[in-house]
Amino acid sequence: MRKTAKPLYLACAALLWAASARAVEVTPLYGVSFLGGQYFFSSAKSNLNANVKASVAPALKFTSRPNWTVIPLYNGNFRGTKDVTDPVGSSTLFQQGMDHRLAFTGIRQAEGSNWKLKPSVSYKREFLKETRDETWANGLFDYWTTAVGFEAENVYKDPFSYRLGYDFFITRFPNYRSLESQSGVDPSGQPLGRERAGVNTLDTMNHQLSAAVTLPFPASDPKMSVSASYRILYQDYRDQPLIDLGGQPTTNGRQDFSNSLGFAVGIPKMYRQGRLRAGYGFSLGFTHNGSNQNTFDAGQTRFMADSYSYYSLSAGPNMSLSWGDKKQPTTASLGLKWSRTKYAGRLAQSGSGAYLNERQSTNRFLVSVGYAYPVAPNFHLTAQTNILRQESNQKFEQSYRYNYTTANYLLGFSYDY
Structure with missing residues (x-):
């Protein structure tokens, strides 16, 4: 962790030193x-593990350019306790993650x-340990992301x-290499089939457009805030070939288009002459992912078209209280929060592995x-504590669980300035 974080700290320190040399x-x-x-799963529990988060984001305003503000950002995160929303596999009790992100926003x-015009550039490196004897930076699903972006806000x-x-x-994914016979499951817990056997088949080139608005309601005398957002994401898996009816790779590559809509309402309230402050909210989200990729189950000689396309719906209330x-x-x-995901072409299976005449779907309930x-x-x-219940019509759970309950708790200290 130190070796990875050190260059990021040095970069931030160098920028702050340069800023101090000028009027800023x-x-x-x-x-x-x-x-x-x-972390708790079924009747088992993990050991007590540490979790550390750190962030540094000084805002730099130069007197020579009063219309500009530069914000360098570093985020570091070590996760010793598994998140309840992570996939559940054979080594579910032990999983550690670590990520570092460096960004600059003008x-x-x-x-x-x-x-306000906001150009940005960022780099993120994520590491994942699936077993105790695995070393950092050698995880099969370690990845890095480099991004540039631009936002206009009014x-x-x-x-x-x-x-x-x-x-x-x-x-x-620099370490990823998979043979069909050794594939296991992907980062989302889905079985790795013939379409992902090889090298670089998880790598993507991405373009994303987004729009968002927040509104007071009613406008003349606001009692609540209303927000809406839309995002369209194009993902090019240029090294992942499409699978044909015979289960063979073609010369065409996988492409995904994802559309997401989100709505939220927030209502602030004050009680006891302002000594007790409350916030009530409700959020609703919808996502549709359209993919041209198929799946071929060689063991049962079963071809499934459109197996990576799905829709997801989520909704739920939230509440906060503050006093003092x-x-x-x-x-x-x-x-x-409740969420439901249903696949367009992926079939559910019985406990013995036989395919059913229904599309695979999952319901999640999170507290x-x-x-x-x-x-x-x-x-x-x-x-903080989290409890998740997942239910699915997918009953074949040889290498991955689809029906389960998990929970975790985190207790400690935080410092913000």
């Missing part, structure tokens, strides 16, 4: 958290206008705005609870 206003923003936690305030009535963005990014000092309050939160108590300036004792 620096607004620091950083945070760190240390949490211990456990913000230009257009003169005489509400528009803050028409602070804090409400509308935004338009474009991102181009490349994702590579407004600058450093005690907070509690509760979130509920999240959080609490934070201030113990010193900018310093909080934090606790």
